[in-house]
Amino acid sequence: MRDHRDLEAMALRAARGDRHAFGVVCATIEPDVWRYCRSVLRDHTSAEDATQETFARIVTAIRRYRGDAPVRTWALVIARRVCSEAFRRRDRTDVPVDQQHHVHLHPATHLHRSHLSSAEQDSLLDELTPDDRTAFVLTQLLGFGYAEAADIADVPIGTIRSRVHRARSQLAELWADATADADELVSPKRSVGGRTP
Amino acid sequence: MIDCDTARRHLGAVRDREARPDPTVDEHLCGCTGCRTWLTDVDEVTRALSLRAATPPTFVDVALELWDARVRRTDHIHHAAGRILLGVAALGCLIVGVLIAADSAGHTHIGVTAHREVIILEVALALGLACAAARPSVFLAGILPILGIVAVVNLAVSVVNVASGNSTLATEIAHLPFVLGLIGAFLVHRVDAVIAPEDTTTRPVAHA
Numbered sequence: 001m002r003d004h005r006d007l008e009a010m011a012l013r014a015a016r017g018d019r020h021a022f023g024v025v026c027a028t029i030e031p032d033v034w035r036y037c038r039s040v041l042r043d044h045t046s047a048e049d050a051t052q053e054t055f056a057r058i059v060t061a062i063r064r065y066r067g068d069a070p071v072r073t074w075a076l077v078i079a080r081r082v083c084s085e086a087f088r089r090r091d092r093t094d095v096p097v098d099q100q101h102h103v104h105l106h107p108a109t110h111l112h113r114s115h116l117s118s119a120e121q122d123s124l125l126d127e128l129t130p131d132d133r134t135a136f137v138l139t140q141l142l143g144f145g146y147a148e149a150a151d152i153a154d155v156p157i158g159t160i161r162s163r164v165h166r167a168r169s170q171l172a173e174l175w176a177d178a179t180a181d182a183d184e185l186v187s188p189k190r191s192v193g194g195r196t197p
Numbered sequence: 198m199i200d201c202d203t204a205r206r207h208l209g210a211v212r213d214r215e216a217r218p219d220p221t222v223d224e225h226l227c228g229c230t231g232c233r234t235w236l237t238d239v240d241e242v243t244r245a246l247s248l249r250a251a252t253p254p255t256f257v258d259v260a261l262e263l264w265d266a267r268v269r270r271t272d273h274i275h276h277a278a279g280r281i282l283l284g285v286a287a288l289g290c291l292i293v294g295v296l297i298a299a300d301s302a303g304h305t306h307i308g309v310t311a312h313r314e315v316i317i318l319e320v321a322l323a324l325g326l327a328c329a330a331a332r333p334s335v336f337l338a339g340i341l342p343i344l345g346i347v348a349v350v351n352l353a354v355s356v357v358n359v360a361s362g363n364s365t366l367a368t369e370i371a372h373l374p375f376v377l378g379l380i381g382a383f384l385v386h387r388v389d390a391v392i393a394p395e396d397t398t399t400r401p402v403a404h405a
Contacts, residue, residue, distance in 0.1 A: 019264060026260040034254070048254060055260040059267050121246055139213060140243050146215050164213070165206050171246075172238035179241075 004070050011071045014062050022062060026055065029075045032142050036076055039125055039137040040083045050086050054079040069151070073144070076152045087130075127174055128167050135163035136171070199225055204232055209239070276388040280330045282381025287326035289374030294319030322347065326378050333385045341382050348375035 007028055013021035033054050038047040057078050065074065125133050131153075138149040139160070146164070150157040204225045210216035226232050298316045322344070328336040351372040358364035 017268075019261070019268075022264055023257060023261055026257045030256055034256070051254075051256050052259055055256050056263050059260060059263040124242070124246065141247055146213065161206075161210070161215070165209050168209050168239050168243075169205065169235075171242045172235050175238045175242035175245075176234070 004072070007071045008067050011062065011065050011074075012067055015065045022059075025062075025071060026058070029072055032072055033075055033079050035142060036079050036134075036137060037083055038122075039141075040080075040130060040134055041086055042122070042126060046086055046090070050079065050082045053082045053086075057082065070148070072142075073148050073151055076138070076142075076144075077154075080152055080154070124171060124174055124178075128170060132163045132167040132170070135160050136167035139164050140168075201225075201229060201232055201235075204229070205235055208232070208236055212239070272388045275384045276333075279381040279384030279386075279388070280333060282377050282384065283326050283330035283333070286374040286378030286381060287323045287330060289377065290319050290323035290326060293371045293374065294323060322375070322378075326374075329382065329385075333389065337382060337385055337389070341386060344375065344378055344382055348372075348379040351375050 007025065010021045010024050010028075014025050030051075034047065034051050037050040037054065038044070041047045041050055054075070058075060061078060065071070069077075125137070128136060134153055135149060138144045138152060139146060144152065146157050146160045150160045153160065199221055204222050207216055207219055207222045208226070211218055211222075226236070294316050297312070297319065325336065325340045326344070329340050352375075355364070355369040355372050359366060359369060
C-alpha cells in the first residue's frame with residue numbers, strides 16, 4: 001500500500017463489493033485497530049473481542065464509505081465506539097482488567113534503550129489515564145495528526161494537545177525513574193567487569 | 198522568558214509537526230538542563246514504545262468470513278425478493294387476464310380473435326411467471342428473454358401513449374406486472390449468476 005490515497009481507492013472498491021479490496025483494506029488497518037483497542041481496553045481478551053467486533057461493523061459500514069474521511073480515521077472512529085461500549089459493559093459487570101501498575105524495566109532495557117518487551121510497553125502505557133493513553137497512542141504510536149486524533153476521540157483538538165503533553169511528561173518521568181533503577185541494578189556488574197568509566 | 202511547562206508543550210508540538218520551532222523556546226532549551234533531559238527522555242521512551250514488541254493476532258480471515266456471510270445474506274434476501282416479485286407479477290397478469298375476459302364488450306374494440314389472444318397471452322405469462330417464481334433454476338432462463346421484450350415494449354408504448362394523451366396512467370397500470378416480473382427475474386438471475394455461474398441449479402439457500 002503506497003499511500004493513503006491507494007487505501008482510500010481500495011476502500012471505495014470494497015464499498016462497491018470488491019472482496020479482494022476489502023481484504024487489502026483489512027490487512028492494512030488491522031495493526032492500527034488492534035493497537036488502539038489494546039491500548040484503550042488494556043487486556044488482551046477484551047482487545048481481541050473489540051477488534052473482531054470492529055471488523056464486524058466495518059463489513060457492514062464499508063458499503064456506506066464514500067471517501068469523506070481517511071480510511072484509518074474512519075475505522076478507528078468505529079473502534080472507539082466499540083471500545084466505549086466495551087468499557088460500559090465492563091463497568092456494569094465489574095470485570096477486572098490486566099493491571100501492572102508498577103513499571104519494572106529489565107536492566108537490559110537501559111543498555112539497549114531501543115527495545116521494550118510487550119509487557120514493558122503495556123506496563124508503561126498502563127500508568128497513563130485512559131484518555132491520555134488513547135491520545136498518546138493515536139498521535140505517537142499510530143502517527144495520526146492532532147486533528148485526526150481529535151476526530152477519532154471525538155474531542156476538541158486542544159484537548160488532544162493537552163492529553164498528549166500530559167502523557168508525554170508522565171512517560172518521560174517514568175522512563176527517567178525506570179532507567180535510573182536499571183542503572184543501579186546494572187552498575188555493580190559493570191564494576192566487576194571493569195567496564196565502568 | 199518562558200517557563201519550562203510552556204517550553205515543553207511547544208517542544209512536543211514541534212516534535213509532532215504541529216508547531217514551528219520558536220527561537221525563544223530554543224533559547225530556553227539551551228539554558229535549561231531539565232528541559233533538555235526531559236526532551237531526551239521523551240524521545241527515548243517514544244522510540245522504545247514505537248517498536249512493535251509483539252505481532253498482533255490476525256483478524257483479516259475473520260473479517261473476510263464476515264464479508265462472505267454478509268454477501269450470502271444479502272444474496273439470499275435479493276433472491277427471495279425476486280421470487281416474491283415474480284409471484285406478484287404472475288398474480289397481476291392473471292387478474293388482468295380475468296378482467297379482460299370478464300369484459301364482455303372488450304372484443305367489440307379489437308375483434309374476437311385479438312381479444313382471445315390477449316387473454317391467452319396474459320394467462321400464459323401468468324403461468325410462466327408463477328413457474329419461474331416456484332422453480333427459478335428450471336424456468337427463469339426460459340422466460341427472461343420473452344418477459345424482457347414484452348416488458349420493455351409495453352413500457353415504451355405506455356410512455357408514448359401517456360405522453361401523447363391517448364391514454365392515462367390508470368389505464369396503463371395493466372402493464373405493471375410485466376415490469377415487476379422483469380425486476381424480480383433480474384434479481385433472481387443476478388444472484389444465481391454470481392453464486393453458481395456454471396451450475397444454474399444451485400440456489401443461495403443451499404449456501405446459507
